[in-house]
Amino acid sequence: xxxxxxxxxxxxxxxxxxxxxxxxxxxxxxxxxxxxxxxxxxxxxxxxxxxxxxxxxxxxxxxxxxxxxxxxxxxxxxxxxxxxxxxxxxxxxxxxxxxxxxxxxxxxxxxxx
Amino acid sequence: xxxxxxxxxxxxxxxxxxxxxxxxxxxxxxxxxxxxxxxxxxxxxxxxxxxxxxxxxxxxxxxxxxxxxxxxxxxxxxxxxxxxxxxxxxxxxxxxxxxxxxxxxxxxxxxxxxx
Numbered sequence: 001x002x003x004x005x006x007x008x009x010x011x012x013x014x015x016x017x018x019x020x021x022x023x024x025x026x027x028x029x030x031x032x033x034x035x036x037x038x039x040x041x042x043x044x045x046x047x048x049x050x051x052x053x054x055x056x057x058x059x060x061x062x063x064x065x066x067x068x069x070x071x072x073x074x075x076x077x078x079x080x081x082x083x084x085x086x087x088x089x090x091x092x093x094x095x096x097x098x099x100x101x102x103x104x105x106x107x108x109x110x111x112x113x
Numbered sequence: 114x115x116x117x118x119x120x121x122x123x124x125x126x127x128x129x130x131x132x133x134x135x136x137x138x139x140x141x142x143x144x145x146x147x148x149x150x151x152x153x154x155x156x157x158x159x160x161x162x163x164x165x166x167x168x169x170x171x172x173x174x175x176x177x178x179x180x181x182x183x184x185x186x187x188x189x190x191x192x193x194x195x196x197x198x199x200x201x202x203x204x205x206x207x208x209x210x211x212x213x214x215x216x217x218x219x220x221x222x223x224x225x226x227x228x
Contacts, residue, residue: 043204043219089155099144099208100169101217103155
């Protein structure tokens with residue numbers, strides 16, 4: 001069935017390095033993608049989003065890249081900090097199915113000092 | 114506070130009991146969503162409300178699950194005859210406008226444990 005999945009369940013990086021978290025999606029009808037950060041015991045926190053008519057969007061220290069040809073999404077975090085340690089989820093919205101988010105399984109990012 | 118709030122934050126119940134989980138969305142948000150997150154898993158869509166339209170219940174796992182949204186604001190998710198597999202974190206989110214076109218903001222969740 002349709003799904004959004006992540007390539008790696010865990011990622012460990014050194015403080016100050018750049019992090020790249022990947023996500024594959026299978027529904028070509030999806031037109032909106034979001035990255036969420038979830039810290040232990042908290043609800044997901046919006047990081048950045050991108051619409052299907054774009055291939056790159058930048059925020060503060062974060063960049064999302066969308067490759068529709070291969071149905072791939074990535075989140076890049078520059079100069080990763082200990083506070084970035086969390087589980088990161090990508091999510092997609094199908095245009096014709098209202099606003100329900102379809103989430104991937106998540107990648108746990110661990111930042112070593 | 115201006116965020117989404119949920120109550121209770123934790124709920125322990127016995128198998129077979131009914132539970133009610135509450136969500137207060139951000140004021141002015143017309144869309145409200147419920148998701149479920151099992152341990153170490155991603156989020157699973159349950160139901161969403163958009164304005165006065167009929168809710169999309171396509172994600173509810175069984176007829177033991179139901180939800181209401183009164184006055185276009187507060188929502189209650191009810192689980193009847195709880196089972197151990199219902200144990201999870203139940204997350205509520207709201208968004209400002211037309212579903213799918215606005216960012217969804219999540220509450221802290223209700224952690225449900227069915228013994």
